[in-house]
Amino acid sequence: MTRALTVSIDAMGGDAGPSIVVSALIKTVQRHRDVNFILHGDEAQLAKLLTRQPKLKGRVAIRHAPARVSMEDKPSHVLRRGRDTSMWHTIDCVKQGEANVAVSAGNTGALMAVSMFGLGIIEGVSRPAIATIWPTLKGQTVVLDVGANVSATDEQLVDFAVMGEAFAHVILGLARPTVGILNVGSEEQKGNDGVKSAASILRNSNLPMAFHGFVEGDDIAKGTVDVVVTDGFTGNIALKTAEGTARLVGAYLRLALKRSLLSRLGAAMASSSLNALRRKLDPRAANGGIFLGLNGVVVKSHGGADAVGFASAVDMAIDMARVDINARITADRSAITAECAGARASEL
Amino acid sequence: MTRALTVSIDAMGGDAGPSIVVSALIKTVQRHRDVNFILHGDEAQLAKLLTRQPKLKGRVAIRHAPARVSMEDKPSHVLRRGRDTSMWHTIDCVKQGEANVAVSAGNTGALMAVSMFGLGIIEGVSRPAIATIWPTLKGQTVVLDVGANVSATDEQLVDFAVMGEAFAHVILGLARPTVGILNVGSEEQKGNDGVKSAASILRNSNLPMAFHGFVEGDDIAKGTVDVVVTDGFTGNIALKTAEGTARLVGAYLRLALKRSLLSRLGAAMASSSLNALRRKLDPRAANGGIFLGLNGVVVKSHGGADAVGFASAVDMAIDMARVDINARITADRSAITAECAGARASEL
Numbered sequence: 001m002t003r004a005l006t007v008s009i010d011a012m013g014g015d016a017g018p019s020i021v022v023s024a025l026i027k028t029v030q031r032h033r034d035v036n037f038i039l040h041g042d043e044a045q046l047a048k049l050l051t052r053q054p055k056l057k058g059r060v061a062i063r064h065a066p067a068r069v070s071m072e073d074k075p076s077h078v079l080r081r082g083r084d085t086s087m088w089h090t091i092d093c094v095k096q097g098e099a100n101v102a103v104s105a106g107n108t109g110a111l112m113a114v115s116m117f118g119l120g121i122i123e124g125v126s127r128p129a130i131a132t133i134w135p136t137l138k139g140q141t142v143v144l145d146v147g148a149n150v151s152a153t154d155e156q157l158v159d160f161a162v163m164g165e166a167f168a169h170v171i172l173g174l175a176r177p178t179v180g181i182l183n184v185g186s187e188e189q190k191g192n193d194g195v196k197s198a199a200s201i202l203r204n205s206n207l208p209m210a211f212h213g214f215v216e217g218d219d220i221a222k223g224t225v226d227v228v229v230t231d232g233f234t235g236n237i238a239l240k241t242a243e244g245t246a247r248l249v250g251a252y253l254r255l256a257l258k259r260s261l262l263s264r265l266g267a268a269m270a271s272s273s274l275n276a277l278r279r280k281l282d283p284r285a286a287n288g289g290i291f292l293g294l295n296g297v298v299v300k301s302h303g304g305a306d307a308v309g310f311a312s313a314v315d316m317a318i319d320m321a322r323v324d325i326n327a328r329i330t331a332d333r334s335a336i337t338a339e340c341a342g343a344r345a346s347e348l
Numbered sequence: 349m350t351r352a353l354t355v356s357i358d359a360m361g362g363d364a365g366p367s368i369v370v371s372a373l374i375k376t377v378q379r380h381r382d383v384n385f386i387l388h389g390d391e392a393q394l395a396k397l398l399t400r401q402p403k404l405k406g407r408v409a410i411r412h413a414p415a416r417v418s419m420e421d422k423p424s425h426v427l428r429r430g431r432d433t434s435m436w437h438t439i440d441c442v443k444q445g446e447a448n449v450a451v452s453a454g455n456t457g458a459l460m461a462v463s464m465f466g467l468g469i470i471e472g473v474s475r476p477a478i479a480t481i482w483p484t485l486k487g488q489t490v491v492l493d494v495g496a497n498v499s500a501t502d503e504q505l506v507d508f509a510v511m512g513e514a515f516a517h518v519i520l521g522l523a524r525p526t527v528g529i530l531n532v533g534s535e536e537q538k539g540n541d542g543v544k545s546a547a548s549i550l551r552n553s554n555l556p557m558a559f560h561g562f563v564e565g566d567d568i569a570k571g572t573v574d575v576v577v578t579d580g581f582t583g584n585i586a587l588k589t590a591e592g593t594a595r596l597v598g599a600y601l602r603l604a605l606k607r608s609l610l611s612r613l614g615a616a617m618a619s620s621s622l623n624a625l626r627r628k629l630d631p632r633a634a635n636g637g638i639f640l641g642l643n644g645v646v647v648k649s650h651g652g653a654d655a656v657g658f659a660s661a662v663d664m665a666i667d668m669a670r671v672d673i674n675a676r677i678t679a680d681r682s683a684i685t686a687e688c689a690g691a692r693a694s695e696l
Contacts, residue, residue: 074537137599147532150540184495184584189422192498192581217588221596233540234582236532240565241586245593248569251485253601256625257618266618270604273611277604 004034005321007314008099010090011041012068013106015304018042021105022049022056023307028314029059035318038099040065040089065089069106071303075113087111091118094296101317105288105301105310112148112291119296122326124333127152128293129160129232130300131167132239136223142168142177143220145232146239146289152231154197157181158336161202163292164227165209166328171319174226176208180215182230182238190214194231205339207332250278288313290320293329297321352382353669355662356447358438359389360416361454363652366390369453370397370404371655376662377407383666386447388413388437413437417454419651423461435459439466442644449665453636453649453658460496460639467644470674472681475500476641477508477580478648479515480587484571490516490525491568493580494587494637500579502545505529506684509550511640512575513557514676519667522574524556528563530578530586538562542579553687555680598626636661638668641677645669 009025011018018041025037036059039046043064050056065086069078082088087106093099095118104111112128121128129145144164145152152160161179168177181199183191188199191214202211212225217238220228230238257267267274288309289300297320301313357373359366366389373385384407387394391412398404413434417426430436435454441447443466452459460476469476477493492512493500500508509527516525529547531539536547539562550559560573565586568576578586605615615622636657637648645668649661 135596137596150532150538182585184498184581190498217585217590218592218595220589221592230585233532234585237530237565237578237582237586238589241568242565242589242593244566244569245590246597247566248483248485249594249597252625256621259621259624263618263621266614266616266621268614269617270611270614273604273607273614276607277600 006099008093008102010104011039012086013104020307024311040086075109078110100321101297115298119294125293130289138223143228147236149232157198161229162332170325177226178210178212179227180212180225183214354447356441356450358452359387360434361452368655372659388434423457426458448669449645463646467642473641478637486571491576495584497580505546509577510680518673525574526558526560527575528560528573531562
């Protein structure tokens, strides 16, 4: 049994404009019959796009927002002067209780700032994080933080572990997700003070978490653990390095297959398999970034997402709205706070 | 005109043992007729391997070392108790002036510790770094630090920029290498204090360096700049994430090509091109790590290197011995120190 939901969407966020949002919804409304949508953006433009779509009639409402956030706008600028933007309206709609979740393909930094300002951070959690789902040899792994913060203390890394584990458990349905902290080696004595201290807190905690210890960069794609925890600086660089590497290997492959007549023929014969591979590696197919640690669900679609990519971000937001991930985060976070306080008291 | 050189080699360092070192030298002695080699390790084992190799006669000397450093040994342990290891002898041979450069496929942390202890750091440089050469869409890019340090201050990042630029200029022969600092965005206001301060020092310096500003993770494989500067924590994780991603894409490709009879036939026809691609992506073909900032040249071969990989590490060491990269590093480092002192004085 599912309850009726409303998704608040920033229709002006992505590079390609509102038309891909409308195309995405045509797929989504059929998959989710009990979900309605509110689109924020230029009313005239949106109304024109919707008139041609009978399937969306009665399921999609339009709310006019006169301005939009650009990819170049600084988060601080948007916080000061962005109240009439489609992004601000999208988050405010969740804040006011009119919608259950928000989706935007806009400027990540601005979206995080507006979301933090509008929705607030879960009590006890020090900083929100952006999680992403990474394809691996074994299936998929949650990696966080991939860019909400430019650094992280040991306590913040512990928060990220708690949030990532809750996400993998509640949303991906893993009974007992394994969690690792990203480091330069897997031995206990390796790394900087922050990761060593975070690992020590998690190792000694009584959380219902399968803490694996440290993992290295190549463990992400191997799927060594279900959740990889890191600071937003390292995580963002690892994510973009992986995207760059996948593109480089793809370019090498195309060059290699053009080298001889025989390999060109072979590539033509294998073209349907190679095209399937290309789609699998296409970052547009990924869900983008999931904001964790806020009093509300916000999903960031990839800025360059097409209709398929945007629809998968909306699917993720709907999945998250159906369950209560924040209850588990709050409980685990309180347990850790109590344990740390207990440990400090026993040292006195 | 080239001068006669001697390369000091840790014959016991790699996972595969001394036989791949001897196989590597059979190739190397023919490429470099004016270079001699000293192998450190188990005398009986090495003598047996050499008797069967007439090409190495008179070119390769054996020095007995009773012990070896394992991949699990902590650097501090090796510093205290490792004086009879092949790794220690290899570095000591350069320190004593008997050899010009050192090559080892052993434990990276221990090799850096022994090298720092034995050879010392270039005056004015705060910390050495490990550089690696990364394949890109445009050719190759030097990335450092990929693991000598678990963090880096702004001044250390500046040192890495100076050393990486000198390497790209002197060793790779680039007239005016471009240098970027790895960050979570390319705009000036992005990132943590360390990278912002380092960028500001380099932007305002009068070094003969083409400083590009910030680059992101995907810029490495794009080849946006010739030298990418980062701390050893982030650099190590980026490098291993890229290796993991390349392996993942390779695994996906193999699976995709097995999907149908047609694609299997196509793959068979394109097999010579696909095998060439596999060799190109094989990390064993890379030179491993180049230690910069020491009073001496040390090259770390990949621990799992085969004879081809080890030979390419030896080639890199010989290239570095033929030129004086440290003279440029010392000059650039002094210029920066003077500029920073001048800037501080003018603020008083």
